[in-house]
Amino acid sequence: MCQSCIPRIPENMEKAGLFAQQMITMLNHGALVPMISIGHQTKLFDIMDTLDWSTSVEIAECANLNERYVREWLGAMASGRIVEYNPKANTYYLPPENAIFLTRKSNEKNMSSVASLITVWAGVEEKVTRCFKNGGGVPYSEYNGFHEAMGDLSAANVGKNLTEIILPENQSLFDRLENGISILDIGCGDGQVLLALAQYFPKSKFYGIDLCDAPIKSAQNKARIRCLNNITFKQEDLLAYSPTNKYDLITAFDVIHDLAFPDKVLQLVNNWLNDDGTFLMMDINASSHLENNLENPFAPFLYTASTLHCMTVSLAQGGMGLGTVWGKEKAVEMLKEAGFSNTQVQNFEHDLFNNYYFSSK
Ligand SMILES: C[S@@+](CC[C@H](N)C(=O)[O-])C[C@H]1O[C@@H](n2cnc3c(N)ncnc32)[C@H](O)[C@@H]1O
Structure with missing residues (x-):
């Protein structure tokens, strides 16, 4: 003292x-x-x-x-x-x-899987507490069951809503997916969202990349069991990824704020898109300013999630530590800085937790 x-x-x-x-x-x-x-x-x-x-x-x-x-x-x-x-x-x-x-x-109303995610985060409390003194962060490898809990949550909340609510609201993109385009999902985790999309749009080709090996193996296994031939999962750091072809749609579900270098990845995403391509980013519905978040019913949860997971995994890689609550203002600014010409931010009644950013190259 x-x-x-x-x-x-x-x-x-x-x-x-x-x-x-x-x-x-x-x-x-x-x-x-x-x-x-x-x-x-x-x-x-x-x-x-x-x-x-x-x-x-x-x-x-x-x-x-x-x-x-x-x-x-x-x-x-x-x-x-x-x-x-x-x-x-x-x-x-x-x-x-x-x-x-x-x-x-x-499924989509089930909040009990969120409780499982909180207990996973609480498992690294001691290590995060040490970072308060020493700085640095806690890497993904220290979390027991994170990808499983995250996949469980995504499967319940994202997959079905994408095909039934979010994409039908964006008719031209929906039509292109039905006719067959190529899609890259960055930070795909154990692939639940991409698996749902690949099943729904059999003419399109889906690629999923994640830094961690275990969720990729699990995703590959699920694709095999479901006999999905239009999907490929690969373990790779986005910063090292160099695609041979450009994509029509790139997606990032709850990923950008976790990254070590989100600014660089957003620029890469812009480069990896075809000229008429779209980047769909699902990220937390919050403001970049604490004072605007005080009445947000999810705010204490979000700042906790950030401290115990999103911010610390980024800092563990020597990254920016953007944090879960980087907010809409910062997100729109970073998308612009990365070269996207136009970004539309959409909200959906079924998911007050997230914003959906549709950005054109
Ligand atoms: C919060 S999880 C979201 C996973 C998945 N999109 C979902 O919705 O279930 C963030 C994911 O980003 C991945 N990730 C973080 N940094 C990455 C990097 N540099 N390259 C590729 N993936 C990365 C993590 O391994 C993790 O699976």
Whole structure:
């Protein structure tokens, strides 16, 4: 502590009391996050969605899980008001109104996979804390299960919406995809978005590139299982990539703000496009200015995601550390600096979390 840092005494104890309440709520909600992730991973939410009021023994049996753990988990779910509890019958019930946001049946509304992503990020807390003192960052290799959790989320939220909502809104691009064009997805992760597109547009040719080997192997495997012959995945750093042909469409889903050198990659993307090509970038719906984000309901999540993942993976490579909340203003400016002649930013009601930037070469 520096010498001038004399602990201050609060003057307004009512304000202090309110903050103490807020802290308790935050800690309880924070504690529920890994429990929601467990509910997602064990499929307990999906199973409870098929059951009427049931005991912990019945739920555990249906889920083929250890009853003692399930009962403790149910305690957290009931006191957290996620499931309902009848103490007389000792039974539990997941109301359908809550199930919509917790189960796989309602893919795009399912927020339980986001809880899994938060627990992955929390796994590197100690390493990130060290960076607060020493600088630098935490590389992708330190995250356990990041690409799986990310792929899970993308499959649920992006793939179907692209073909059913986002691309049909851009009719000429949709038509070109139907007729057959070449597409590159940069930072494709385990390929969930590209796999969905390749299946939907069989006449087009899809290429996916990612820095990390494990998600690429997983993507290649999925393409093989689905017998998709119009898709190729390759492990490569974008900065080293040198395509032999130009592309008609290049996509980046939740990638640019993670990159070490997003400015250079945006310039490369511009070079890799045909003259009438389009760059579609899906990125976080936020402002570049903190004061404009204070009322954004996702803001604390976004700044946390940045600190525990997006910013630190970039800094780990000696990069810019742009951060998750680089924002629309900065994004439009960087796209212009990279040489794109025109950028249209679109929002869709189903996805308040992201902006969709359609840029022409
Ligand atoms: C947040 S993930 C998004 C993955 C995928 N687009 C999705 O929506 O599921 C960002 C991805 O960018 C990849 N990435 C980061 N830097 C890269 C680079 N220099 N070259 C290629 N891929 C990179 C990461 O490995 C990671 O898979």
